Amino acid sequence: MTALDAARLPPTDHPRLLAGWAETGAITRYSGHRRRYGPLPGLDGPRLIELVSRSGLRGRGGAGFPTARKLRAVADGRGRRIVVANGCEGDPASAKDGVLLELAPHLVLDGIQLAARAVGANEAILAVHTGSRLLRTLAAALRDRGTGEVPVELAEVPRRYVASEESALVNHLTSGDARPTVTPPRPARRGVRGRPTLVDNVETLAHIALIARHGDGWFREAGTRDSPGTTLVTVGGAVALPGVYEIDLGMPVAAVLALAGGPVEPLQAVQIGGLGGSWLPLPYADGMPFTHEDARAVEAGLGVAALVALPVRACGIAETARVLRYLADESAGQCGPCMFGLPAVADDMAVLADGADRSGVVVRRLQERLGVIPGRGACAHPDGAVRLAAGALRVFAADVARHARGDSCTWTGAPPWLPTA
Amino acid sequence: MAADRLKVGPIMCHAHGLCAELLPEMVRLDEWGYPILADGPVPPVLRSDARAAVAACPTLALRLRSD
Ligand SMILES: Cc1cc2nc3c(=O)[nH]c(=O)nc-3n(C[C@H](O)[C@H](O)[C@H](O)COP(=O)(O)O)c2cc1C
Numbered sequence: 482m483t484a485l486d487a488a489r490l491p492p493t494d495h496p497r498l499l500a501g502w503a504e505t506g507a508i509t510r511y512s513g514h515r516r517r518y519g520p521l522p523g524l525d526g527p528r529l530i531e532l533v534s535r536s537g538l539r540g541r542g543g544a545g546f547p548t549a550r551k552l553r554a555v556a557d558g559r560g561r562r563i564v565v566a567n568g569c570e571g572d573p574a575s576a577k578d579g580v581l582l583e584l585a586p587h588l589v590l591d592g593i594q595l596a597a598r599a600v601g602a603n604e605a606i607l608a609v610h611t612g613s614r615l616l617r618t619l620a621a622a623l624r625d626r627g628t629g630e631v632p633v634e635l636a637e638v639p640r641r642y643v644a645s646e647e648s649a650l651v652n653h654l655t656s657g658d659a660r661p662t663v664t665p666p667r668p669a670r671r672g673v674r675g676r677p678t679l680v681d682n683v684e685t686l687a688h689i690a691l692i693a694r695h696g697d698g699w700f701r702e703a704g705t706r707d708s709p710g711t712t713l714v715t716v717g718g719a720v721a722l723p724g725v726y727e728i729d730l731g732m733p734v735a736a737v738l739a740l741a742g743g744p745v746e747p748l749q750a751v752q753i754g755g756l757g758g759s760w761l762p763l764p765y766a767d768g769m770p771f772t773h774e775d776a777r778a779v780e781a782g783l784g785v786a787a788l789v790a791l792p793v794r795a796c797g798i799a800e801t802a803r804v805l806r807y808l809a810d811e812s813a814g815q816c817g818p819c820m821f822g823l824p825a826v827a828d829d830m831a832v833l834a835d836g837a838d839r840s841g842v843v844v845r846r847l848q849e850r851l852g853v854i855p856g857r858g859a860c861a862h863p864d865g866a867v868r869l870a871a872g873a874l875r876v877f878a879a880d881v882a883r884h885a886r887g888d889s890c891t892w893t894g895a896p897p898w899l900p901t902a
Numbered sequence: 903m904a905a906d907r908l909k910v911g912p913i914m915c916h917a918h919g920l921c922a923e924l925l926p927e928m929v930r931l932d933e934w935g936y937p938i939l940a941d942g943p944v945p946p947v948l949r950s951d952a953r954a955a956v957a958a959c960p961t962l963a964l965r966l967r968s969d
Pocket residue numbers: 539540541542543544545546548567568569570571572642643644645646647648680681682683685686860861862
């Protein structure tokens with residue numbers, strides 16, 4: 482889904498990041514941006530970090546880590562510091578970063594300037610995928626801005642799922658090798674060219690631009706105590722208007738789907754968090770507030786804040802098997818439990834999807850494998866794949882049993898719902 | 903003395919399996935031959951075995967870290 486697809490959508494609910502778009506229906510140029518938001522506020526670094534800390538902002542790149550903690554860690558680093566804005570959006574289920582960079586690039590660029598001030602960086606890198614159409618938009622946006630800012634370099638990153646994981650990104654920007662490295666040291670201590678590096682998702686940075694102007698109290702007017710603010714969410718699957726929406730965190734999942742036009746046919750489950758996310762059962766998901774805390778309570782996570790509505794006439798096991806194969810193929814092939822474990826898990830899930838596990842041996846083997854893989858790779862890639870597989874076994878348990886009995890499954894060969902490209 | 907913990911560097915480990923051989927009390931191998939380490943600090947009685955396992959790892963993937 483490109484930003485232009487999303488651009489055909491109706492205005493979002495309570496837009497902050499997308500306010501300019503919602504009101505004017507036009508991509509915000511720098512002049513309009515300055516008219517709407519005014520100049521960058523003159524807060525110093527420590528004040529900025531304090532404000533972000535009180536706002537409770539959590540990273541929007543997948544892990545939901547408290548942003549102020551990372552700002553502080555980088556600010557405390559030794560030597561010259563660097564800010565890296567992660568705009569790669571490697572997860573095929575997500576389109577929100579592309580939409581944000583296309584429609585409101587100057588909020589992200591403001592956020593980069595403020596983050597650089599907060600951590601004391603004198604250079605910044607904005608990373609997107611190689612050959613991305615965003616490169617032209619962003620180069621133009623950078624040209625429109627005045628002088629006197631920390632220079633921002635546009636960098637191209639290979640279109641691989643794992644290449645935009647933060648240690649891989651740092652490795653790529655340092656040496657051209659886009660594979661993850663073992664942490665610690667984390668980028669905050671030793672990042673690009675050995676310097677303390679702040680790696681933040683582009684949406685996270687855009688929120689900083691608004692918090693710096695409107696304050697932490699304003700930021701907390703939306704969302705919950707532990708998941709404050711608004712968030713961009715990519716809604717896909719069997720809904721009338723798939724696309725990117727800005728919602729208050731805490732909105733029930735059913736209301737988010739309704740914002741996207743609502744289901745176009747009866748649903749059986751909702752996939753949450755991007756491909757390395759998890760599954761939510763229905764009707765439970767309908768009432769679940771879209772927050773970090775509620776997602777965690779059911780062993781899921783908001784991840785990249787994507788939702789895919791899976792209709793009844795689909796097979797959750799087959800969908801999961803297909804995505805696991807994709808994630809296995811995207812392994813950087815460096816760590817045993819990932820490079821051997823993920824293909825094994827994908828094979829097992831495919832056997833379950835084909836109804837070829839009459840004895841139940843495969844499902845037990847799969848459970849065991851899911852138990853030993855997490856936490857043993859250099860990066861969190863295998864953990865995401867395992868979370869998705871474990872979620873599928875929970876949410877589609879009845880289907881697994883039915884497949885095992887050999888009852889024919891009508892939907893195993895149905896067209897895919899979860900995007901893998 | 904600070905409690906030492908075993909760590910394996912997942913990228914450097916090439917599944918030689920010597921660590922499980924020398925320190926079976928704390929290391930078992932998964933079905934692909936990669937080590938799964940027991941949680942928690944190395945108990946005093948196993949310290950010298952742990953040091954031997956670290957020294958034997960051909961790729962220097964196994965480490966003792968005090969924390
Ligand atoms: C396999 C993998 C892929 C990732 N891809 C992205 C990505 O495309 N964009 C992104 O912002 N973060 C991605 N992340 C998360 C980053 O490692 C990092 O946590 C994030 O950019 C930090 O920003 P935040 O604190 O603002 O969320 C990925 C993580 C993993 C494990």
